[in-house]
Amino acid sequence: MIFRQLFEPVSSTYTYLIACEDTGQAILVDSVLPAWQHDLEVLKDLGLRLAATLDTHVHADHITAASHLRRETGSAIAHPAIDALSCVDRPIREGEPLVLGSVRLDPLYTPGHTDGHHAYLLGERALTGDALLIDGCGRTDFQGGDAATLYRSIHDKLFTLPGETLVYPAHDYEGRCVSSIAQEMQRNPRLGGGRRIQAFVDIMEVMDLPYPKFIDFALPGNRACGMCPEEIPDHLQEYCDRISNNRQG
Numbered sequence: 001m002i003f004r005q006l007f008e009p010v011s012s013t014y015t016y017l018i019a020c021e022d023t024g025q026a027i028l029v030d031s032v033l034p035a036w037q038h039d040l041e042v043l044k045d046l047g048l049r050l051a052a053t054l055d056t057h058v059h060a061d062h063i064t065a066a067s068h069l070r071r072e073t074g075s076a077i078a079h080p081a082i083d084a085l086s087c088v089d090r091p092i093r094e095g096e097p098l099v100l101g102s103v104r105l106d107p108l109y110t111p112g113h114t115d116g117h118h119a120y121l122l123g124e125r126a127l128t129g130d131a132l133l134i135d136g137c138g139r140t141d142f143q144g145g146d147a148a149t150l151y152r153s154i155h156d157k158l159f160t161l162p163g164e165t166l167v168y169p170a171h172d173y174e175g176r177c178v179s180s181i182a183q184e185m186q187r188n189p190r191l192g193g194g195r196r197i198q199a200f201v202d203i204m205e206v207m208d209l210p211y212p213k214f215i216d217f218a219l220p221g222n223r224a225c226g227m228c229p230e231e232i233p234d235h236l237q238e239y240c241d242r243i244s245n246n247r248q249g
Ligand SMILES: [Fe+2]
Pocket: 057, 058, 059, 060, 061, 113, 130, 138
């Protein structure tokens, strides 16, 4: 299996490239619109063909490249079925693995950040989306989010994985790349050290985070599998424009 962690700097998003070496089929998890050409160049360099894009949830902080990549490469759009997006080719549900040659992704329904969020288990790696971040977690104050639900998802679906399972989040704002289930169970300041559900709910309730600056454009754009609205203000244009390759990790 080929596994690459790609970084999109405008929204600090990690996109994961996963591919089967035998068949040359690749999947991009949580692709980001301004990085689509860069990601295709990485695939080309590796001699891979994009079979599908897959998202963990309807994002509020960036626009998925799913639609754009489908138009360019014919890749299928995979997305959690529960979000009921009419543009999806392959609805995803827990209990129904996504198989690509020798690669198998197991969806884990992990609501709480959004009501449709899924994480993906890839053998000894877990792509935890915005449910579990390194030393943190996704916010729970919009898109059907709920702190108690997120606590249950993380405890019941992620903290029950083997401790050595590697945690690959959808974002990191401090340059951290990877953690593990054992590490997060131990030292995650919001969820670790055996913190109880009410303590977690209390933490999330007093966070008082600012209104996400791109959400009003991202939600309709992502519900259309990655359309950038025409009327977007200039200062948010970087969420739609191509970024130069030297800004990519
Ligand atoms: Fe999110």
